[in-house]
Amino acid sequence: MSKSPFHKPIEIKISTVVAVSAILYTSDGIAMDAALNEMTGGVPDFFEGDLAVIDVGSLAPGCERMDWASTIALLKKYRLNPVAVRNAAPDMVEEILAQGLSIDTGKRDEEAPAAAAEPAPAPVQTPAAAPAPPATAAAAAADTVIIDTPVRAGQRIYSRGDLIVTAVVNNGAEIIADGSIHVYNTLNGRALAGASGNASARIFALSMQPELVSIAGVYSTFEEGFPAEHARKPTQISLVGDRIDILSVNSPTRA
Known part of the structure; x- marks a missing residue:
């Protein structure tokens, strides 16, 4: 052949x-x-x-x-x-x-700084070698994914850093990020932030009506509907202790 x-x-x-x-x-x-x-x-x-x-x-x-x-x-x-x-x-x-x-073994992330500290590292590895928090923020920003088209049902999108979506996230779609999720439109599907265990990650949407949200593996589903006081409004979701916290972007009122 x-x-x-x-x-x-x-x-x-x-x-x-x-x-x-x-x-x-x-x-x-x-x-x-x-x-x-x-x-x-x-x-x-x-x-x-x-x-x-x-x-x-x-x-x-x-x-x-x-x-x-x-x-x-x-x-x-x-x-x-x-x-x-x-x-x-x-x-x-x-x-x-x-x-x-x-x-x-879970050692990949722990060993990354040592690998970056080896002689003559590649330029893209240099920021990761710095232990200061600004370097961590810079690395996360570099991994940010921006989506400008609607996320369809059955579609799954993942970002190693933050995920920014400027179009609608439809029912049946799933968006996942190791960092925070920002939806500058309507969030209808499933949103999972802090997927690698970052409990400080958040989910933001201009119009919130998700099927499921998760922060660092802690899930909340809304079979009976998203809380009425926040539905279809600018909302942020965070993790407080071991529970999902729903907070209006424009006011301190929690669900």
Whole structure:
């Protein structure tokens, strides 16, 4: 079979994959099942096949040993697709790998400053080497994504920094950012800010009517409608402790 010089059999490129964190506080499958059922409200496509990283760093001391096969099956039942485990103890690694999952060491972000500090770094790495907060802000700004066209149902957009959308976000669409989300139009779909764990991230919209919002993994859904006092008005959403806080952009009144 002839080979075309213009086409390769396979090509590998750097790509950004968004995964939710499934933070486990217990190894009790029955308790997890009940919690997931309550979280999703029994909606079968709540997670829509999202990739998931299982975080076991918060497991209660003395809890029973993890049954990885059952845990994976449980998450898949709720349409989450586990791909890795974070904060795994050394005695867990063999069982985790046997289930086809990867070990997420979580060291990528921690090692980035050291990599940038190596001799003769590339110019784009230099700002990341500076430990001061302004450098962090500059790096986040460089990763900001701006979308000027409507975000359609079924479409998913992700930004490593802030995400700015100047057009409508339709029902069934999903916008995700490691930083904050700004919608200078109507937000109807799902908005997930602070996706990498940034609890100070916020969601802003000139007209707020979302199906779901999330800050740093803390979700709130609005099956019965967005709070009437803020619906279709300029609104910001933030995380206060472990709850979603809804605040008008123009006044201090909270939902």
